[in-house]
Amino acid sequence: MSVNRANPAIRLSRILSIPGEEVTDSGTFESLIYEQSGEQATLNVQDGRYKVTASNVGEDRFWLSGTVEATLFQECARCLRPTPVPVKVTLGILMEYSPKVETPYLDEGEAGEEVIKFGDPIFDLGDIFVENLLINVPFVVLHDENCKGLCPICGIDLNPDSGQTCPFENCPRVAQEKDSKNPFDALKNLDLPDE
């Protein structure tokens, strides 16, 4: 596997054959390159930072612990504005060194434990960081809990700070708001034919 040096990586060479030893690494990042369905993808973030420690726990195994945090941008579920979502994750990952492994993969150990098999002592943290950050993003992101969303007819942003106004008199959202004030107001304005 070609390790992408643009990603944060932790160098395990020094502790590779010394049980009990550990190595710590920390740094910042603005983007992470990861693999998604066999394709390379990039996750852009703000204020990405990490601090991880890998401990040699014997039998070619390593315990990776620490934290990774970043501000991700997700669309508001109602108005689609890019919305900053700060995420902080505590890591606890078991890894196993196996020189023949070209691309790290998740495996199951004898006791049913999850273990990442890897073959490059310079371990690329991109996939692990992306997976752990994304899994901690709330399923529904709102830029404001009172977000009014988009007009279902014209698509404008109905939030007061958007500066946009719905051009349609019969916009269902506008009508709904009128109705909730006085259900009979809407009737007054109806142009009923004289009989």
Ligand SMILES: [Zn+2]
């Ligand atoms: Zn919104």
Ligand SMILES: [Zn+2]
């Ligand atoms: Zn509208």
